[in-house]
Amino acid sequence: MKHSLPPAIPPIVHQDLNATQQCVMCGMCVPHCPTYALSQNEADGPRGRIALMLGMAQERLELDSNVIEHLDTCLSCRACEQVCPSKVPYGQLIDAGRAHIHALNPAHKRGMRFVRDHILLRPRRLALLGGMTRMMQRLRLDRLPMPSSLRRLARLAPPLAPAFRPLEIYPVSHPRGRVGLFLGCMGSVFESENLRAAIAVLNAWGYEVHVPRKQGCCGAMHQHGGDTQRGQTMAAKVAEVFQTLELDSVVGVSSGCIAQLKEHSGLKVFELSDFLLRQQPATLPAMRELDRRVAVHLPCTQRNVLRTGNTAMQLLRLIPGLEVIELPGNERCCGAAGTHMLTHPSQADALAVPKVEAFEALGAAQIVSTNIGCAMHLGGGVRKAEATAEVVHPVRLLAEALRAGH
Secondary structure, eight states, X not given: OOOOOOTTSOHHHHHHHGGGGGOOOOOTTGGGXXXXXXXXXXXXXXXXXXXXXXXXXXXXSOOOXXXXXXXXXXXXXOHHHHHOTTOOOHHHHHHHHHXXXXXXXXXXXXXXXXXXXXXXXXXXXXXXXXXXXXXXXXXXOTTSSOOHHHHHHHHHOOXXXXXXXXXXXXXXXXXXXXXXEEOOTTHHHHSHHHHHHXXXXXXXTTEEEEOXXXXXXXXHHHXXXXXXXXXXXXXXXXXXXXXXXXXXXXXXXXXXXXXHHHHHTOOOEEEHHHHXXXXXXXXXXXXXXXXXXXXXXXXXXXXXXXXXXSHHHHHHTTSTTEEEEEOTTXXXXXXXXXXXXXXXXXXXXXXXXXXXXXXXXXXOSEEEOSOHHHHHHHHHHHHXXXXXXXXXXXXXXXXXXXXXXX
């Protein structure tokens, strides 16, 4: 049955879907798709999803629950873009496809959008939820009735450190430059230790650090969740905050946030490990040896969007005594994929299992990751496997070595 596009669909969405015609259906991308590898269903691979979106763009396809589910289960990992000979902008396409769904069916994922907008984007509420989660887990009350996405978030939440309440400026004498630190909407709650470590290492590298207040969210969860216009507006508002300062660069501790800002804000932004590696001082600060083995995970946003390579591995090799190993399977998504780990837990867990097993086989003490979602997801997998290990950001290991070196 043929359906006309209702006026509610923004023209840019329809225009972006037209890029489906750039695909020649060669199938080179299919073996690289993690969701196709799980289901062996053509509709769960890039070529199949592009065919579905082409039908949507040409108004030949009825948007039923099956079509929506095949598009929903995409991880937006963008591994397919890396191997596409036709340079199909798949990330743009899947965002536009979901925006099309959202315009036709505003009730779709209403519960997840509520959790996103009223909890994940509200640090105080998120901190309260985290505190309640710790208490519920200790009292074994975590099986009480609650929305599935909240239950899942509660189980993935890492042990909470004291909230990060930053100063606006962290000065150094004779600074090499001035950088802004992007916190992220969940940073002050789930990445407080990472942010403190980031400031310590940036100062040790000779940089004055500026942390403007009320930075807002990068918009990645909206961008990939069907509300592309709001996602891009949020990224632009972040840019406005930092553009009022005279900064050399803006850095962040989560590769997912930095990928969104790089593509949609116009800021000069860097994922922190990439920046520290590029700007390492001629004479490194004194560091103590860290006698342990770590396995480094490479997030999809760093590999396929920022395309910086595994800079965390190279950076950690600056620490004396630290044995740095790449986590096997880094070419595949871990399954976190933003809110995907909350909305599609079975698929997300199936993709995490091989990584947790590979980590255990290495006998490493820690997994290192530069993305908060990946760290939470892999951390949940490690705890589920009862492994006595943790997932940390590389900057925490640098800060640890620097503290011990003085």
